[in-house]
Amino acid sequence: MLLASLNPAAVAAGADVADAVRIDGVTWSRSDLVGAATSVAERVGGAARVAVLARPTAATVLGVVGALIAGVPVVPVPADVGVAERRHILSDSGAQAWLGEVPEYTDGLPHVPVRLHARSWHRYPEPSPDATALVVYTSGTTGLPKGVLISRRAIAANIDMLAEAWQWSADDTLVHGLPLYHVHGLVLGLLGSLRIGNRFVHTGKPTPHAYAHAVTELGGSLLFGVPTVWSRVVEDGDAARALAPARLLVSGSAPLPVPVFDGLARLSGHQAIERYGSTESLITLSTSAAGERRPGWVGLPLRGVRTRLVGEDGADVAHDGETIGRLHVTSPTLFDGYLNRPDATAEVLGADGWYRTGDVAVVDAGGMHRIVGRESVDLIKSGGFRIGAGEIETVLLGHPGVREAAVVGAPDEDLGQRIVAFVVGDAVPDALIEHVGQQLSAHKRPREVRIVDALPRNAMGKVLKKELQQWV
Template sequence: MLLASLNPAAVAAGADLGDAVRIDGVSLSRSDLVGAATSVAERVGGASRVAVLATPTAATVLAVTGCLIAGVPVVPVPADVGAAERRHILADSRAQAWLGELPEEAEGLPHVPVRLHARSWHRYPEPSPDAAALIIYTSGTTGPPKGVVVSRRAIAADIDMLAQAWEWTPQDTLVHGLPLYHVHGLVLGLLGSLRVGNRFVHTGKPKPAAYARAVRELGGTLLFGVPTVWSRVVEDGDAARALAPARLLVSGSAALPVPVFDGLAALSGHRAIERYGSTETLITLSTFASGERRPGWVGLPLQGVTTRLVADDGTELPHDGESIGQLHVQSPTLFDGYLNRPDATAEVLGDDGWYHTGDVAVIDSSGMHRIVGRESVDLIKSGGFRIGAGEIETVLLQHAGVREAAVIGAPDADLGQRIIAFVVGDAQPDELIDYVAQQLSVHKRPREVRVVESLPRNAMGKLLKKELAQWV
């Protein structure tokens, strides 16, 4: 059963929790979740797929849960999505209705409201593990977003793998304030909690004070955040120190800067768990609760996951901690393909079952992985050298005059690509160029440093390097 903690028989027998889910001022017990979500299931059962405006509310929790009970695939739609992108998601997914909250523009779809106090105790058979659970639209970089079809089997496998790696149990209280339309907030945070059986607390927004309060007042033990969240926590020293009683701090969705890792360790006593994955693969790599946590490295393959590094000519590269190659993944958590896009699916998913992540990485002899970045923007080929942008960014962030840093390669007639760094801070460009040359090989120094007010990021805190390239 995908949502194992919501087994109606177990709930009826007393396996309940006073507030299994806390979100937007609403507390739901497991009995509430089963009764209200089953009422939702009765209203959407038989639909091919429905759209859910993924606001951080109890209505969203019940909408998603009800669809999973009924076996209806959910299309999570970001609440802040633009009109053109929303129309694309609805048309491409062929969603039949809006379930739960209604956006300002319904685009002609009927609306099925979620009633928080409605209850039904109808028993639904568990859908096939191979059935689609979610269709999550990825941010488009070269075109409109693509719908990633994620099966129930993949979600269950990933949560179980992470529960083992993080020693995640029903005794945990999981806390985050992340969006409910991405893997991090929706699959790991909400669905993970409904499978494992722990208490789930959503803070509304991922503010440092809210995380500190959740630990202090609600006993938060397992905290999820993106690097931007943890950076703000470190800046608020009191909030960081308040997280000391937690069990694990987990960072993902982008690389955690080493200075932020070190700051969390110094202030909270926690060396953060880092993990790696994508919408297409879910989470495949992670550091372990009982293992080494090395700043700048995202960990080992989870149980059942296999990885390889591939050179430009297709040959496999050694796991020597130095060789940079394309990262390929095999995993029971792989997606079923892009909706309506067999061509795009074939570009990244080989007949041999290997998913081509589009990321470049380094693997050491112990199997620990370091993500260099996206092959398209983070692997810089300059003067005959293959250089990872992330390595330079890490060094720049260690300079006292730099708060944020992003490095890209720009076309250059002589070098092929020249290294350009964008930084937020008060350091002088020439000073930073010399600093990198002193810390790394000279050929890895930026040829140009631009000091800017801020760096472009998406809702999950990821740098938008394609946009930076436009600045050049």
């Protein structure tokens, strides 16, 4: 069962708690959530798919959970999505109605409201594990977003894998302030909490004060954040120190800079858990609660996951911690393809069950993985060398005059690509080039450093390198 803790039999057996879910000023017991979500299920049962405007609200929680109880796939739609992209998501997904909050533009679809105080105790049979739970649209680097088909089986398997790696249990109180339209906030944060049975607190905005309050006043033990969240927590030293009573701090959706990892460890006493995944694969690599946590490395394959690194010649590359290869994964958590896009599915998902992630990585002799970045923007081929942008970014972030850094390859007639670094900070560009030259091989020094006011990022904190490449 995907959401085992929502089973009314579990509630009757004593699994109920008065504050199972806190979000947007609303607090539910687990039995209240079951009743409210089942009331929603009665209103959407039989629909092919429904769209949910995925703001962090009580209506979003009930919309998603109610549809899943009824076996209706959910299409989470970001609240800040552009008009053209929203219309594409709705038409491509075949969503038959908006469920939950009333969007500003309905685009001709009927709206099914969510009644926060309605209750139903109808029992729905558990849908097939192979049934689609979510259709999550990815913002690809080119073209319109593709709908990723994520099954109930994949979600359940991933949550159980992470529960094992992170020693995540019903005794935890999980806290985050992330969007509810991505894997991180929706699948891991909300659905993970409902399956494991722990308390769930959504802070609204992921501010340092909100996270500190959730730990000190609400007993937060398991905290999720993206690197920009943790960077702001470190900058607010009091907030970081307030996180000391927590059990685990988890960072994902983008690489965690080593200085932020070190700052959290120094101020809060916690070495952050880092993990790696994608919408298509869910989470496949992670450091563990009981294992080594090495800054800049995303850990080992979770139970049931296998990985391989493939060179340009198609052969496996050495696991020496240095040699870069294309990362492929196979896992019980893989997606079932892109909706309406068999061509795009075939490009990344082989008949042999291996998913070509599009990321490049290195693996050491112990199996620990470090993600270099996207093959399209983070693998720089300069002067005959294959260079990972992430390695240079890590060194730049170690300079006291650098707050943020992003490295890209720019076309160069002589080198093929030259290394260009964009930096937020007050360091002198020539000094940064020399700093990298002292730490890394000469061919990894940036040929150019540009000081900028801010780096372009998406809602999850990932730097938009395609946009940066247009700045060169």
